[in-house]
Amino acid sequence: MTVKERLWYKDYPEAVPQSLEYPDQPLPNFLKKSAEEYPEREAIYFMGKRITYRELMDDVHRMARALKELGVKKGERVSIMLANSPQAVISYYAVLMIGGVVVQTNPMYKERELEHLLVDSGAETIICLDLVYQQLEKVKPRTPLKRVIVTSIKDYLPFPKNRLYPLKLKMDGIKPQIPYGDGVFAFPVIMKKALPDPVEIEIASMDEVALLQYTGGTTGLAKGAMLTHRNIVVNVVQCSHWMYKGERGKEKVLGLVPFFHVYGMTVVMNFSIYMAATMVLVPRFHVKDALKVIHKERPSFFPGAPTMYVGLINHPEIAKYDLSSIKACISGSAPLPLAVQERFEKLTGGRLVEGYGLTECSPVTHANPIWDKRKNGSIGLPWPDTECRVVDPETGEELEAGVAGVLQVKGPQVMKGYWNRKEETENVLRDGWLNTGDIAMMDEDGYFYIMDRQKDMIIAGGFNIYPREVEEVLYDHPAVQEAAVIGVPDPYRGETVKAFIVLRPDEKVTEQDLDTYCRSKLASYKVPRLYEFRDRLPKTTVGKVLRRELVEEEKRKASMEEQGEK
Incomplete structure (x- = not known):
């Protein structure tokens, strides 16, 4: 079989062309077009605040004007x-509009991660939340930063929430101290001074x-993937x-996945703008808050991560x-467990399918057809104009x-390369083909299955074991609500x-119960020999379980035991 046969077209949805035409226009044109065609359509809903296109x-x-006046070139x-938040959307499109390069930065980054990203990208300007300013201030002298633009969640809250928000922070013992001046600017002040004339x-x-979208850095320091317009x-x-x-100008998209993650940026923010949809923004995922906003605002599309769906379906209310x-x-x-998919669909009446991609x-690059034939457990079919091979x-x-x-x-969505990393680019990108590092299999109908990350594969007694299968x-x-499997x-x-x-909640099970259960479903060499029960698993901000962190914990534990024996 060669990639030229493209088995995946056999089950392609009738409504989806194998190849598409793409507008030869930069990304901000999506917003410009939607604002011209649907000026009074609600673009953003944010904690009671409603903003039209x-x-x-x-x-x-x-x-955009404010950034230019501050000297951003x-x-x-x-x-x-x-x-x-509205500020995230505004900042993103304004930077692009003046020909700048966006560097999405996780507000939860620690000093080491933040310093690396700012130094590596060479960013001279940052737009940040007041809640993270103190952390930023510590690393700023060791970075190229010249301008810091600070905003607060309250800047786009409606009355009376904008008055209550600072009081809530004070009650929680949080009072951001921002030394405005000397290169530190207030977001609402520079916005007020600038004219809204078209740029x-x-x-x-x-x-x-x-x-520049930085990878997770699980194998070392994060690298900046250069994504073009x-x-x-x-x-x-x-x-x-x-x-x-989806109908242009009629949909609502739930924005739970963070925009600083490439998945949220594309499938929530940019997709919504392209479709003139309403973004229902949630700054942080809390299960009950998410249920309330779905109930009240009635979104039609909900891109998410498996742990979000797990949290919702298991909420007692x-x-x-x-x-x-x-x-x-x-x-x-992250992989979508079949049991989660089935329970979520039963609760909502909607369709939940697994997709796949990389920063x-x-x-x-892949997704199961939403309203057509799908194969549970697979990542589905390659998207139009996307070639794949194993x-x-x-x-x-x-x-x-x-x-x-x-x-x-x-495919045309594959990055230009890694920022300032020629050798690492050449290691993963050859003749346009990106080596994903994922172990996969394609079936006879062209559906792809991710067995696991190359580095996560367990080799026990000479047998290859894929954690996802277990x-x-x-x-x-x-x-079982959640499970993570590693090799020790x-x-x-x-x-x-x-x-x-x-x-x-309220469930009990023993190691022996799980062992008996797994032995009825798996070959004996795949059955876990060790179990550890926890209240929670370590995760990224988008809900991907950090297997690497579990591996590191086990290494530290083994090292301490070894030292104790000595």
């Missing part, structure tokens, strides 16, 4: 360190870099065709909330359907399987 466009023009990197978009080529425009248009039942407005969800960032691909990790030879190997992808079995157990050292087998378990 006309108002959003005015604010973007103001911020074309090609400069601007860090945006904000939670999901000409300063982008000459679609191949100009729009975004073309990369992001393409991925948004692909997304809109995959969600072909779920029956009080109406989730029937949700008609489509694409789950990303380096803007990010989506190759032997040693020889690079393309493998037949049904054989596991390393997944490689090629986790799927554990998720099916009625008492074993003197006989080399490695053995350990499972970390979070139980559902």
Whole structure:
């Protein structure tokens, strides 16, 4: 089988073309077009505040002018360190409008991570929350930063929430002290001074870099993937065709996935702007708050991560909330357990399918058809104009359907390369093919399955064990809410399987119960030999379980035991 046969087209949704036409226009044009066609349509709902497309466009023009007046030039990197909020959307499009490069920055970064990102990107300007200023101030002298623009959640809250918010912070013992002046500016002040007159978009080529999106850095320091205007425009248009039942100017998209994560940026923010949809923004994921906003604002699309769906379906008061407005969800960032998918669909009446992507691909490359044939457990089919192949990790030879190997992808959404890292770019990107580092298999119908990350694979007694397969079995157990599986050292087998378990509320189960259950579903060499019950699992901000952190914990524990024996 060769990639040229493209088996995946056999089950392609009838409504989705195999190849698409993409506008040869920079990313900010999406906003410009929606504001012209739907000026009074609600663009953003944020904790009671409602902003129309006309108002959003005015604010973007103001911020674009303000940035230029502060001295930000074309090609400069601007860090945006904000939670999901109107300021995040305004800042993002304003930076792009003046030809700048957005550097999305997680507000939860610690000093080491923040310093690395600012130094590596060379960002001279940052737009941040007042709540993180103190942390930023500590690293600022060791970075290229010249300008700091500070905003508060209250800046876009409606009355009386804007008055109550500072009181709530004070009660919690939080009182941000911002020394304005000397390169530190207040977001609302510079916005008020700037005129909302239209700003000409300063982008000459679609191949100009729009975004430095830093990878998670699980194998070392994070690298900045250079995503161009073309990369992001393409991925948004692909997304809109995959969600072909979406109606322009009529949808509401739930913004729970953070915009500083590439998945939230594309599938929530940019997709919403392209579709002239309303973004229902939630700055931080709390299960009860999410249920309330779904019940009240009735979003139709809900891109999310598996842990979000897990949290919702297991909430003890779920029956009080109406989730029937949700008609489509694409789950990303981590594998979607089948049991979670089935329970969520039963509760909402909508469709929840698994997709797949990488930071380096803007990010989506695959998804199951939402309203057509899908295969549970798979990541679905490649998106239009996206080529995929599975190759032997040693020889690079393309493998037949049904054989596991390393997944490689090629398409117009694939990054330009890593920022200032030529050697690492050449290691993963050859002749347009991106080596994902994921172990995958394609079946006879062209559906792809992620077996696991190359580095997460467990080798026990010579057998290859994929953590995801074991986790799927554990998720099916009625008492299990969450599960994570890793390999730990074993003197006989080399490695053995350990499972970390979070139980559902009021459920009880023993290690023996789980062992018996797993042995009825898995070959004996795949069955966990060790179990650890926990209240929670370590996760990223988008809900991906950090297996690496669990591995590091086990290493530290083994080292301490070894020292104790000595």
